[in-house]
Amino acid sequence: MTFEPVIGLEVHAQLLTRSKLFCACSAAFGAAPNAHTCPVCMAFPGVLPVVNRQAVEFAIRAGLAAGCRIAPVSQWARKNYFYPDLPKAYQISMYEAPICVGGRVSFTVGGEHRAVRLTRIHLEEDAGKSIHDAHADSSLVDLNRAGVPLLEIVSEPELGSPAEAAAYLKSLRSIVQYLEICDGNMEEGSFRCDANISVRPAGGDRLGTRAEVKNMNSFRAVERALEHEIARQIAVVSGGGQVVQETRLWDAEREVTRPMRSKEFAHDYRYFPEPDLPPLVVDEAWVERVRAGLPELPSARRVRFVRDLGLPDYDAEVLTARRDVADYFEAAAGGQPNAKAIGNWVMESVLRIVRERRLDDPPRIRDWPVAPEALADLVALIDRGTISGKIAKTVFDEMVASGRPPREIVESRGLVQLTDAAAIAAAVDRVIAAHGDKVAEYRSGKEKLFGFFVGQVMKATEGKANPKQVNDLLRERLRG
Amino acid sequence: MSIRREDVRYVADLARLELSAAEEEALVAELGAILGYVEKLAELDTEGVPATAHVHDVGTPLRDDVIGNAPNVEALLDNAPERWEGFFRVPKIIE
Numbered sequence: 321m322t323f324e325p326v327i328g329l330e331v332h333a334q335l336l337t338r339s340k341l342f343c344a345c346s347a348a349f350g351a352a353p354n355a356h357t358c359p360v361c362m363a364f365p366g367v368l369p370v371v372n373r374q375a376v377e378f379a380i381r382a383g384l385a386a387g388c389r390i391a392p393v394s395q396w397a398r399k400n401y402f403y404p405d406l407p408k409a410y411q412i413s414m415y416e417a418p419i420c421v422g423g424r425v426s427f428t429v430g431g432e433h434r435a436v437r438l439t440r441i442h443l444e445e446d447a448g449k450s451i452h453d454a455h456a457d458s459s460l461v462d463l464n465r466a467g468v469p470l471l472e473i474v475s476e477p478e479l480g481s482p483a484e485a486a487a488y489l490k491s492l493r494s495i496v497q498y499l500e501i502c503d504g505n506m507e508e509g510s511f512r513c514d515a516n517i518s519v520r521p522a523g524g525d526r527l528g529t530r531a532e533v534k535n536m537n538s539f540r541a542v543e544r545a546l547e548h549e550i551a552r553q554i555a556v557v558s559g560g561g562q563v564v565q566e567t568r569l570w571d572a573e574r575e576v577t578r579p580m581r582s583k584e585f586a587h588d589y590r591y592f593p594e595p596d597l598p599p600l601v602v603d604e605a606w607v608e609r610v611r612a613g614l615p616e617l618p619s620a621r622r623v624r625f626v627r628d629l630g631l632p633d634y635d636a637e638v639l640t641a642r643r644d645v646a647d648y649f650e651a652a653a654g655g656q657p658n659a660k661a662i663g664n665w666v667m668e669s670v671l672r673i674v675r676e677r678r679l680d681d682p683p684r685i686r687d688w689p690v691a692p693e694a695l696a697d698l699v700a701l702i703d704r705g706t707i708s709g710k711i712a713k714t715v716f717d718e719m720v721a722s723g724r725p726p727r728e729i730v731e732s733r734g735l736v737q738l739t740d741a742a743a744i745a746a747a748v749d750r751v752i753a754a755h756g757d758k759v760a761e762y763r764s765g766k767e768k769l770f771g772f773f774v775g776q777v778m779k780a781t782e783g784k785a786n787p788k789q790v791n792d793l794l795r796e797r798l799r800g
Numbered sequence: 801m802s803i804r805r806e807d808v809r810y811v812a813d814l815a816r817l818e819l820s821a822a823e824e825e826a827l828v829a830e831l832g833a834i835l836g837y838v839e840k841l842a843e844l845d846t847e848g849v850p851a852t853a854h855v856h857d858v859g860t861p862l863r864d865d866v867i868g869n870a871p872n873v874e875a876l877l878d879n880a881p882e883r884w885e886g887f888f889r890v891p892k893i894i895e
Contacts, residue, residue, distance in 0.1 A: 337865050344868030353886035357876055358869040374865035395853045396860075402816060404890040417853075450893055460887035588814060593853035601859025 323519045323557065325550040326527055327485045328477035331492060332470045333502040334446065334510040335378045341445045341469035342369030342412065349508065353462040361467035363407035368596055375469040376419070378501040379443050380602060380610045382471055383420030385495055385617055386438055390607050394419040394442075396594035404461050405448035413444035413472075415591040419600065425475070426619050427491035428637055429484050436488050439474040446470050471502070477516060477527065482546035486539050489513055490641070494618045498643045506537050513542055518563065519553045528553070529563040533577055535570045545570035549577050621646055629659035639663055644684045645671070652692035652699075661699050669716055670695065689720045698726040706730065708737050711783055738784040741793075744777075747785065748793050751776040762798055773798065803832045 340347050343360035360367045383390050397415035420441035427434055448466035452459050473492065479485045493511055496502040504511045513536055518528035533549050536542045548570075553563050568577040616624075618640045625636040625646075640646045649666045653659040673689040674680055690698075698715060701707050707715060707730055718729045730736060738744060751773060752759055762769045777790050808827045812819050819827065873886055882889040 339865050339867050344863070344866060346867045346869075352873075354873045354877060354888075355871045355886070356869075357871075357873070359876070362876055370863045371860050372865050373862035376862065393859075400814075404888070404893060416851075451887070452893060455884070455889075455892075457892055458882075458884075458889050459891070459893045460884055461890055462887055590814065595854075598854050598856055598858055598860045 321558070322522045323550075323554045324480065324522045324524075325482075325546070325553075326477050326518050326520065326530075327479040327482070327546060328516045329475045329479065329485055329489065330514045330516070331473040331475075331489070332446075332512040332514075333382075333473065333496050333504075335375050335469040335471055335501055336503060337372055337374045337378070337469055339372060340467035341372050341375050341443070342467055345467065347468045349465075349510070351464055353460075354464060356464040357466070361407070362463055363409075369412060371597065371600065372469060375443060376600065376602065377606075377610060378469075378499070379419050379441060379471055380607060381499050381501055381614065382473070382496065383423065383441050384607070384611050384614060385499055386420070386423035386425055386441065386473075388420035388423030388438060388441055390602055391417060391419055391421060392602060392604070393417070394600045394602070396597040396600065397591045398594050399444075399589040399591055401589060403447065403450075404459065405450045405463070405466065407448070407463060407466060411445055411447065412594055412597070413591075414442035416593075417599075418442035419602070425488060425492055425495065427484075427487040428633075429481075429487040431633070434484065434487075436478055436484075437476040439476055441471060441473045444470050444472055471496075477518075477530075482543040482550070485515065485546055486543045489542060490539060491618070494641050498615055498617055500615075506539070509537065512537070515542070515546060515549075517546060517549050517553065519550060519557060528557070529565050531563060531565065531577075532567045533570055534567060534580070535572075537572075541570060541572050544572075544575060545577060548575060552577065615643070618643075618646075625659075629653060629663075631660055631663055635660065635663045635667070638667055642684075648685075648688060648692050652695045656696050656699070658699055658703050661702070662696060665695055665699060665716075669713070673720055690716070690723075694719060694725055701726055701730060705739065705786070706737060707735055708784070708787055710778070710787065711735050711737065714783070735784060737786050738781050739786045739789065741789065744781070744785050744789050745793060747777050747780045748790065748797055751780060752797055759798065770794070770798070803828055803835060807831075 337347050339345060340356075340361055343358050345358050345361055346356045348356065360369060380390055394414055395417040396412055398410040399413045399415070400410045402409050418440040423438040423441070424435045425438060427436070446465050446468040448461055448463035450459050450461055454460050475488065479488060493504040493506075496511070497504045502511060506512070515533045515536070516530045517533060518530040520526060520528045531549065531553070533545050536545045549568065556563055567580045569580050570577050622633075622636040622640045625631045625640060626633055631639070639649045645666065648670070649663060652666065653662040656662060670689060674685055677689070679685055679687045679689065698712060698719065701715075702709055702712050715726050715729050715735060718724070718733075719726055722729070755773075755776070758769055758772065762773075773794050774787070774790060777785060777794065778787070805824060805828055808819070808824050808831060812824075812827075877883050877886070877888070880888050
């Protein structure tokens, strides 16, 4: 029997507010332990929460971007459980009446456009951090993160493969980054994902028993963990067994999921409406103000890049995944005839330098190695035949190193492409004369040597000869 | 609505309470009485009345996203039974 997986994802996106959700403590990451705490987020007796307006606005932003219905009235709820890094012994979340309902997120997988429906998006507070490995007999607790606002984004269980799940996740991350509400850093945990997975006979309409998988902190981990868990469940069911409804942790080192000790969490959270907070009211005017301020989203931008700039779908997808990259590309390609070439330079050369020099300061690139206008000038020099594509790489490296404009580098270093047919012919003839033995081999069928001759001619002309002319001429002369 | 002894044990477990047999017995009666008291509400006709989570008909007051708390770790940690440097120190959570 063949099986199909059914996957739903729960994503927790840490919101980029300055202060926490219910108190005026800093929400910044990386401070000394417990430096960002106060009686509210430490749950001293008698304190009361006051909601951060910006966090609500970020939730509305996300809801509108995903086409959710924004609830005019939503309700905070208490989720009760005991854990040392949860000082109140409950988390303030939303349950029966979340702020955003429904919606959908589109994504591309294997070149195809798909969409997954959302169940809901709601606001909640994060817990603190426990450190278990510092001491043998005790754990340490840091409450800096306690009360930092999170957006929980819940998809319907309708993702059909690990690849779809990862593609949806990438698209979602791209959206929250465009909206500037979350930095999307999976490694640091500001964008976290839990998965609900079940398997059923292919084509079936009833869902199997699901397991929840946690602790996946990269896109690759999500795919690998889901693949593993699906295989595990199929093996259980095929062997006549039953999948147990439980929470499992992904162990990235051993590449397995293992059950989490059930004692750690009681799965009865006894939700009830938060008595310390009246309902959250969001009026139409607020929603409309937020809507008016929404940026162009990655999917719309991708469509526009394909339609207006003539980019292939794949290039548009890569170039729009991050807003800063898309902005850079657009600044370089705007009004230029050869947007595709500029896109290639951004993807291959510019982003390579960004990676190598770690100019990346998630969620945005701090310093671009070359200005977008300079990159456009470089591509224009290639298009006009002033320099060859090969020389352009040298010029690019020099632009990165010196910050000088491409035209100046080309002129001062005499890199203008050689297109004078007589001069190229002279170089070709010299190379052929100097390598009589190789010419004989080539003519007796060793055609792989063609590249050698091209290389020699390019070397003889210091890389400046027009490659097409060199190829044509060599082919002609070598025919003999 | 009556409450069973298993319910009392279940709730006690969730609340991390250890009850003696006598306490369990007493709580079966007490919780049952509380539920019976609340059950009185079921007699009301709530047809057409929206679910209400809060008695005041006002929205939550909102605050601006401004950092307003000066760090005061020493005073805040002062109440902790045990600490280590700037951390709370608690019994080992994962064995």
